[in-house]
Amino acid sequence: MSALEALKQDLEGLQIEDNPQIVKQKSRDFFWYSPVLKGQLDDVTADLVVTPKTEAEIIQVLKACFAHDVPVTTRGSGTGNYGQAMPLAGGVILNLAAMDKVKEIRAGVVVAEAGAIISKIDDETRAHSGQELRLHPSTYRTATIGGFIAGGSGGVGSINWGGLRDLGNVLRLRVLTMEAEPQVLEMTGEDLHKVMHAYGTNGIITEVEMPLTAAYDWVDVVVGFDQFMDGVQFGDDLGNLDGLLVKEIAPIAAPVPHEYFLRHQKFIRKDQSVVVCMVAPFAMDAFASFVGRFSGAELLYRSDTASDAEKKGLPPAYELAWNHTTLRGLRVDPSITYLQVLYPFPTQIESVRKMTELLGDEVPGHLEYVRFDGKITCFGLPLVRYTTEARLNEIIKLHEDNGCPVFNPHRYTLEEGGMKQTDAVQLAFKKQADPKGLLNPGKMIAWENPDYDFSSDKLFLFPGLQRG
Amino acid sequence: MSALEALKQDLEGLQIEDNPQIVKQKSRDFFWYSPVLKGQLDDVTADLVVTPKTEAEIIQVLKACFAHDVPVTTRGSGTGNYGQAMPLAGGVILNLAAMDKVKEIRAGVVVAEAGAIISKIDDETRAHSGQELRLHPSTYRTATIGGFIAGGSGGVGSINWGGLRDLGNVLRLRVLTMEAEPQVLEMTGEDLHKVMHAYGTNGIITEVEMPLTAAYDWVDVVVGFDQFMDGVQFGDDLGNLDGLLVKEIAPIAAPVPHEYFLRHQKFIRKDQSVVVCMVAPFAMDAFASFVGRFSGAELLYRSDTASDAEKKGLPPAYELAWNHTTLRGLRVDPSITYLQVLYPFPTQIESVRKMTELLGDEVPGHLEYVRFDGKITCFGLPLVRYTTEARLNEIIKLHEDNGCPVFNPHRYTLEEGGMKQTDAVQLAFKKQADPKGLLNPGKMIAWENPDYDFSSDKLFLFPGLQRG
Ligand SMILES: Cc1cc2nc3c(=O)[nH]c(=O)nc-3n(C[C@H](O)[C@H](O)[C@H](O)COP(=O)(O)OP(=O)(O)OC[C@H]3O[C@@H](n4cnc5c(N)ncnc54)[C@H](O)[C@@H]3O)c2cc1C
Ligand SMILES: Cc1cc2nc3c(=O)[nH]c(=O)nc-3n(C[C@H](O)[C@H](O)[C@H](O)COP(=O)(O)OP(=O)(O)OC[C@H]3O[C@@H](n4cnc5c(N)ncnc54)[C@H](O)[C@@H]3O)c2cc1C
Numbered sequence: 001m002s003a004l005e006a007l008k009q010d011l012e013g014l015q016i017e018d019n020p021q022i023v024k025q026k027s028r029d030f031f032w033y034s035p036v037l038k039g040q041l042d043d044v045t046a047d048l049v050v051t052p053k054t055e056a057e058i059i060q061v062l063k064a065c066f067a068h069d070v071p072v073t074t075r076g077s078g079t080g081n082y083g084q085a086m087p088l089a090g091g092v093i094l095n096l097a098a099m100d101k102v103k104e105i106r107a108g109v110v111v112a113e114a115g116a117i118i119s120k121i122d123d124e125t126r127a128h129s130g131q132e133l134r135l136h137p138s139t140y141r142t143a144t145i146g147g148f149i150a151g152g153s154g155g156v157g158s159i160n161w162g163g164l165r166d167l168g169n170v171l172r173l174r175v176l177t178m179e180a181e182p183q184v185l186e187m188t189g190e191d192l193h194k195v196m197h198a199y200g201t202n203g204i205i206t207e208v209e210m211p212l213t214a215a216y217d218w219v220d221v222v223v224g225f226d227q228f229m230d231g232v233q234f235g236d237d238l239g240n241l242d243g244l245l246v247k248e249i250a251p252i253a254a255p256v257p258h259e260y261f262l263r264h265q266k267f268i269r270k271d272q273s274v275v276v277c278m279v280a281p282f283a284m285d286a287f288a289s290f291v292g293r294f295s296g297a298e299l300l301y302r303s304d305t306a307s308d309a310e311k312k313g314l315p316p317a318y319e320l321a322w323n324h325t326t327l328r329g330l331r332v333d334p335s336i337t338y339l340q341v342l343y344p345f346p347t348q349i350e351s352v353r354k355m356t357e358l359l360g361d362e363v364p365g366h367l368e369y370v371r372f373d374g375k376i377t378c379f380g381l382p383l384v385r386y387t388t389e390a391r392l393n394e395i396i397k398l399h400e401d402n403g404c405p406v407f408n409p410h411r412y413t414l415e416e417g418g419m420k421q422t423d424a425v426q427l428a429f430k431k432q433a434d435p436k437g438l439l440n441p442g443k444m445i446a447w448e449n450p451d452y453d454f455s456s457d458k459l460f461l462f463p464g465l466q467r468g
Numbered sequence: 469m470s471a472l473e474a475l476k477q478d479l480e481g482l483q484i485e486d487n488p489q490i491v492k493q494k495s496r497d498f499f500w501y502s503p504v505l506k507g508q509l510d511d512v513t514a515d516l517v518v519t520p521k522t523e524a525e526i527i528q529v530l531k532a533c534f535a536h537d538v539p540v541t542t543r544g545s546g547t548g549n550y551g552q553a554m555p556l557a558g559g560v561i562l563n564l565a566a567m568d569k570v571k572e573i574r575a576g577v578v579v580a581e582a583g584a585i586i587s588k589i590d591d592e593t594r595a596h597s598g599q600e601l602r603l604h605p606s607t608y609r610t611a612t613i614g615g616f617i618a619g620g621s622g623g624v625g626s627i628n629w630g631g632l633r634d635l636g637n638v639l640r641l642r643v644l645t646m647e648a649e650p651q652v653l654e655m656t657g658e659d660l661h662k663v664m665h666a667y668g669t670n671g672i673i674t675e676v677e678m679p680l681t682a683a684y685d686w687v688d689v690v691v692g693f694d695q696f697m698d699g700v701q702f703g704d705d706l707g708n709l710d711g712l713l714v715k716e717i718a719p720i721a722a723p724v725p726h727e728y729f730l731r732h733q734k735f736i737r738k739d740q741s742v743v744v745c746m747v748a749p750f751a752m753d754a755f756a757s758f759v760g761r762f763s764g765a766e767l768l769y770r771s772d773t774a775s776d777a778e779k780k781g782l783p784p785a786y787e788l789a790w791n792h793t794t795l796r797g798l799r800v801d802p803s804i805t806y807l808q809v810l811y812p813f814p815t816q817i818e819s820v821r822k823m824t825e826l827l828g829d830e831v832p833g834h835l836e837y838v839r840f841d842g843k844i845t846c847f848g849l850p851l852v853r854y855t856t857e858a859r860l861n862e863i864i865k866l867h868e869d870n871g872c873p874v875f876n877p878h879r880y881t882l883e884e885g886g887m888k889q890t891d892a893v894q895l896a897f898k899k900q901a902d903p904k905g906l907l908n909p910g911k912m913i914a915w916e917n918p919d920y921d922f923s924s925d926k927l928f929l930f931p932g933l934q935r936g
Contacts (some may be wrong), residue, residue: 077533189757215680240842242630243637286636289657306832374708
């Protein structure tokens with residue numbers, strides 16, 4: 001009997017799927033955003049999908065997989081776009097879709113199972129007491145809260161609260177280890193960093209406790225500019241207004257808005273750059289005053305005064321922003337891709353100008369204003385009119401040579417997509433919590449190859465990468 | 469019949485007080501904080517106090533005073549500490565204490581009469597829907613919302629929302645003009661600036677619409693440091709943590725905390741500087757982690773884990789901060805006074821260090837961290853061991869020569885206490901709304917003396933200043 005057969009026996013009574021087509025479907029995330037990852041990961045698939053309904057069932061899966069040396073890759077909704085959830089070594093997909101309950105809501109706090117869809121959590125906290133999560137990815141309506149914490153960074157709301165990993169943006173995580181007898185750990189304070197943004201390589205998050213903030217009927221706004229850099233200045237100034245509550249500020253360069261935002265096209269001229277905003281309803285008077293002060297700013301759309309006919313079929317503003325900008329681009333032009341850039345404070349505007357001048361329409365600008373270490377600055381998710389991998393790397397190098405660090409979304413490892421160095425805390429915790437290295441293999445270089453030279457420009461290739 | 473007798477006749481049916489002792493009492497605010505103002509204003513008194521119950525009654529008062537050329541000085545609770553509410557030319561005190569109703573609460577918004585006490589508004593919005601005002605002065609439990617808007621600047625909560633005058637921190641004001649037929653104006657957006665922080669010199673605010681934010685049971689925390697500058701660094705770092713929700717950060721230098729915070733004395737060593745904080749309850753784990761990282765920081769007191777015995781008789785943390793620090797000092801040592809200083813970003817820490825080195829224990833440091841134009845920096849309300857007015861002016865000059873602007877709290881005029889220049893918008897509105905110059909006379913230099921030279925170092929003396 002193969003290990004897999006033995007494993008299936010151990011999992012009797014659980015919801016299991018081994019139809020290869022469905023398994024392959026549940027083995028995929030949005031890695032195909034990257035033409036580089038697309039080539040590498042297109043054939044990756046797991047052997048089995050298990051969908052536990054309780055923490056006890058997850059423990060059963062972990063024990064069995066540990067016993068049979070079968071890799072386990074946890075899956076929320078599979079919306080990660082660096083192949084975070086791709087089971088490089090096959091094995092089991094631990095699908096958390098059925099662990100989706102909101103367990104407790106109180107002032108400023110929600111407790112939920114890790115598989116809960118982010119917008120569903122907000123639906124419940126809003127109805128309960130007019131509260132909502134501080135941050136969400138633009139995949140609000142599909143991504144899970146556990147997947148966001150294990151695989152995401154920030155998003156809508158980061159203009160007020162910074163990123164997920166900022167102290168205070170996650171309150172508590174309940175985590176299972178991958179051992180003969182899985183431990184159940186409750187992590188708070190400094191401990192949280194062990195498993196956040198670790199792609200599930202060193203523990204399974206089963207329950208999260210997150211801070212809430214006041215919920216509002218955010219007004220979607222699109223402001224138009226003839227010059228992209230005027231939109232950037234507008235976004236920067238708006239972000240620095242302490243009393244004007246917004247949840248999202250995204251300057252996006254022409255021709256992206258008109259060409260890729262098909263349903264909003266009617267509001268946007270072909271040569272117009274825009275700033276997409278979400279504004280608190282009671283702040284709209286102040287917002288209109290601010291737009292009035294800004295010469296060249298044109299209020300193209302606001303959802304609070306738009307007619308039903310105008311609003312019909314429009315996606316929410318946040319689905320024009322963050323990685324949805326890229327997605328909308330890909331739908332119109334499948335050859336484009338994107339980057340992730342930080343324009344450090346206080347020279348963010350000059351850096352954006354410089355890169356725009358250097359790269360022009362080959363790399364149309366898309367910025368996301370955020371709070372970063374207490375200051376307002378911008379991340380970029382610029383689109384890239386992709387030609388070759390060599391040119392893509394050149395573009396990355398150009399950014400870095402100009403003081404704009406790139407978080408490379410064309411790499412599936414933690415280190416290459418992040419700080420390009422070992423995260424000692426996460427590595428140490430993996431040694432303890434996953435001694436056999438069965439959790440999401442191939443994603444933590446420090447584990448796979450402790451001697452790896454991060455200063456080399458070489459791509460890490462996971463030796464275990466399974467080929468179809 | 470004197471103008472006053474005629475006026476009284478016109479006001480029949482309203483609540484009027486002309487007992488000189490009570491009138492004098494209701495003519496006073498906290499001007500005596502300043503040894504300079506104490507000398508100038510101690511004898512000032514009005515002739516009559518009128519306490520209207522409705523806007524219609526206020527209109528009746530204004531019409532009558534206009535007809536008889538009697539000055540009107542509006543009064544909230546009289547907690548202003550630059551003599552803002554002192555009736556320099558006598559006349560009527562328009563006491564808004566009876567205009568104290570909360571009229572409407574919805575998501576993110578409260579509408580209240582101008583005379584409502586700030587903490588009372590919060591009591592109602594909390595009970596209604598877990599909301600509270602963004603900002604309040606440390607006179608939370610006594611000051612009115614109208615007095616705060618007309619005479620205050622910011623306070624607890626400014627670390628998150630900036631100052632009152634930042635766009636978006638006041639939504640709408642309902643304002644009466646001082647004309648033969650008073651107009652009722654609704655101001656929003658750009659218009660708001662006309663009457664905010666104008667000391668009631670160009671209109672009477674009868675109703676306010678203010679933004680709300682989520683209410684929490686804030687935890688009062690006192691952190692101790694051997695070195696004041698370590699506390700300053702702690703406050704700066706804490707203010708720049710994007711995900712850790714606090715409402716107040718006030719570094720205060722030894723020996724102030726031990727010597728003046730009598731009820732907290734038991735927690736604080738004699739030579740200890742402190743940082744007084746208010747922290748969201750769910751952020752206390754993260755806060756404790758942060759304190760743990762900071763070498764030399766010692767958690768002296770936290771209200772969430774303190775015993776009833778420890779908490780007994782303690783004032784709330786915000787009553788150790790802002791101008792309550794000064795008040796507590798004055799109670800122990802009536803000879804001290806204070807200043808109001810801005811330490812501009814990004815050199816705030818260096819500026820504080822410089823001033824501390826220059827002035828030592830003559831000017832014990834008291835900082836209030838705030839958000840200012842999108843950045844975290846600090847205001848100072850340092851105590852001053854007062855000797856002479858000449859030395860006080862020298863200390864002010866020392867600050868200004870070192871790049872730290874002083875908002876002089878020893879002046880009763882708008883200009884001298886503020887930007888030292890004419891506010892053209894407020895002056896223009898006064899011309900329209902108070903053509904006879906009857907509202908709070910003597911407070912707007914630009915009105916009294918259009919040719920006044922603000923660059924001269926001379927003190928403005930209101931010629932109409934009434935002497936007892
Ligand atoms: C159109 C689009 C827009 C996006 N916008 C944003 C954005 O604004 N901000 C942002 O940060 N990201 C964004 N992303 C990336 C992605 O959507 C987010 O990271 C998302 O939160 C992932 O959630 P998920 O449930 O789909 O996680 P998955 O993709 O299923 O998993 C992500 C990673 O976490 C691991 N994981 C999942 N659940 C657990 C668990 N319970 N315990 C341990 N490990 C776990 C997985 O193994 C994987 O490594 C976007 C992606 C797309 C395609
Ligand atoms: C111990 C102490 C602590 C303080 N802390 C702070 C602080 O943290 N932050 C801060 O900003 N200030 C502070 N102050 C100053 C003062 O308390 C605040 O400005 C307070 O908000 C004033 O409210 P009030 O109702 O007492 O106003 P008043 O003192 O009665 O009036 C203030 C000014 O506004 C005018 N006014 C009042 N109501 C109206 C109206 N409805 N329409 C038009 N004009 C009107 C008055 O004529 C006067 O010029 C403090 C003062 C003290 C004594």
